[in-house]
Amino acid sequence: MDDLKLIARIAGQEVALSADAVESVVEIEAITPVPLAATHIAGLAALRSRVLTIVDSYAALDLGRSPRDGVIQAIVVTIDNHLYGLLVDEVVDVAAITGDPQPLHVGLARGWAGAALGLVEHQDRALLLLDPARIVAGPLAAAA
């Protein structure tokens, strides 16, 4: 495996996402809440003429709620023809990371474990490689 990874920080942790899945990174100002939706659905936001479903990555990973102050960065991904924005603390970098993801041997909390595909190494640090589809599916689906 030799492709680009997007490196972002969620709840202080640096994680990697395959750049293939990522359409863009946007800054979200206003979120329209969606009452009754699962906890990890933060709401809706507009991306030009399209509607983004905003996913609270903290909630999806069972880490509480994302901070929602001011302008927040979101990673835009398309899953099953629907456009989602994954809220992150910050997008750090885009880097080519070589090598297959290593299987996880660490005991991870349930939330992280549900969304992780494995470990990748970047600049001598181990990063969790997350699957955007599993983040979108939310904590319940990931745990199942």
Added chain:
Amino acid sequence: MEELLGEFIAETRETLEPLAGEIVAWEADPSDRARLDSIFRFVHTVKGSCGFLDLPRLEKLSHAAESVLAEVRSGDRTPDRKLVNAVLAIIDRIGEYVEALAAGETYPEGGDDALILALEDNEIVAPEPTPAAVAQQQSAPRAPARSIRLPVELLDRMMAGVSDMVLARNELSRRLRERGGDAIVDTAFERLSACVAEMRESITRTRMQRIDGLFSALPRMVRDLSAELHKQIHLIIDGGDVELDREMIEMIRDPLTHIVRNSIDHGIEGAADRAASGKPAIGTLRVDARQSGNQILIEIADDGRGIDDEKLLAKALAAGLVTRERAQRMDRQERLELIFAAGLSTAQAVTAISGRGVGMDVVRANVERIGGTVEIDTNLGRGTRLTLRVPMTLTIIPALTFAVGSELFAIPRGAVDEIVRSYGGSVEVETVGSAPVARIRGERVPVVELARLLGVEGHAPAGRTILVVVRASSGERYALSVDSVQDHEELVVKPAAPAIMATGVYAGTTLPDNGRPMLLIDPAGVAQVAGVRAPDAAIPAKAEAEEARVETVPTLLFRACDQAVRAIRLSLVERIEDVAASAIARVGGRLRLSHDGRILPLFGCDAAMPDKDGRVRVLLLGDGTTEIAYAIAEVIDIHALAPDFLPTAEPGPVAGVMLVGDIQVELVDCFWLFGQAGAAARPPERPLCVLDGSDPWMRDILRPIVEQAGYRVGWSGEGGEAAAVAILSAETAPAAPLPAASVIRLRATADETAASAGSIYRYDRHGLIAALAAAQGRR
């Protein structure tokens, strides 16, 4: 046809161009199978289209080429130079012919046979193009193609781009406003704005298609079906030039087909039945489309047997679709709407044509899914009309927006029945157990507090909310309590992500011009989540909650022409209308209203019409067969009243008296009214009764009674026809003997005197009617 021909020309031209290359390649290597195949496909397509478009010459040419090429493909013939040349000559000829067609000219006759002969395995060589054809080609330069084909996906992308542009423009406009006026910038912006709007409109139009495409399949279908069912049907199609979104056309194809099938199968009777009911043997089916604002109306009307709402109700009862209590409260329209209930088929027998009751409910569901509605209107014995109303484009639906808490939501306008204030005079919200119920004009409607359902904090103070009365497609009717109603808007609705749809209360998302996403509420979903059940199921539940509640009948209170307050059972009221006073006339012995080309007996007033600027308000009453009009001064209210009342002693226009609040109200006797109307509608071969026209009492008071008894009234001295009976005053001797089979003498006093022996007291109604009946029986 014109359009199809244009399409054929465009398509043929389009395929001919790349084919030129194929032909050259085939000529170089006649054994090249792929080239051969594509040439074969071309002539095959041309042949097919020509047969359809009635172009016999082209068809013959392409057919000849096709057969030869088929032989080559099957290996029966080997392509040699001569054959290749002959095929090429034919393809050239097809091209020339098509150009001539495009230019609207006729291609010179002759030469075709020679080309075809050259294909045969013989020594005849394909002739060179005739000089005439060559000359024509030179003199008439090929008209440039005026149409191109585009993938729909590209159009969608353009559409999205334009939507982006509109949003960008809106934002720019906002920023400019904040910044304050610079006239030059503003003017430039205005121009840009106009361009964007125009662009948006033309891009929207690229997705539009004439509804012709949808209607063109109908003649064949009607022909086949009517042949199969041995019915004669005349199909009239109108409004084929109405345009709507191509996706929309696909969405209404099935519903339309189904309705047409239903009309032919169940609506229009066989010739014998039609003749028996005095209709022309050939049934008429009208399908027409027209645009009305942002909606397209498609009407399918037949002159068949109509739908019997009573039968429908009986069926629904038998099938357990409605409860008996519910059935009693249903008005005619509600009963008709039962045709849309799942699992109800009106046909006596299930037929292969319209299948088994899986019809109209699916039709309605499909139409509602695209933001449309289906309405039904029927006249027993005269026909049925179904009206489909669909938005012009699939994605734009008319919606009502409202606020709950700090958020805005939208709901399809089609689902909204009415909007009332929860604190208005005619509305009362009470709590039954834990559930709020609104009483709106006497009707109880369950209330769904949207803020509570969604778990958000409402901003309106308790008891000051707005109730949006909603009828979900699944039949539930309830009031959605919201903080405030914002606006009517046309919204572009997109499907929401699965996680949002999973809540069950949203139908999609939309992005209004302010750029802030909004959720579209799904009325049926909310009903389900809130636990509101369809009325049939809900009523017994409600009855349990309020055991003391008595059964009621919806009743319309109105102020009659004589200013008395009267009541009429709502089920008989078909419509309330304002008609021109000039449409009412005293003809044939009573007041009659000419309305929609029919003459209806008019009750409710005698001479003085409650004239409001030349308009009179009337109730149109119907019992399924007879229609009558009842003039009123004004409608007061609709109440659900107990079914019992204090009957009057004598039958008459008033059935009895009932108490509404503290007011005594006369209940109109519809049984009597329809009886009157029926009597009036009797055929004209009624016997003649001659009255003394000089006597005002006879003219005005006696006459209606005589007419009710089944007589025509004539006046003494008019002469001519022999009367069946004559009515005379016992006191005044007739001026001349009346030529009548029998004579009834009326006296003014109750006591019989010698002079008036054998006469009847003139207010002895029973005696008089008995005498009239006897005279009629004697004939």
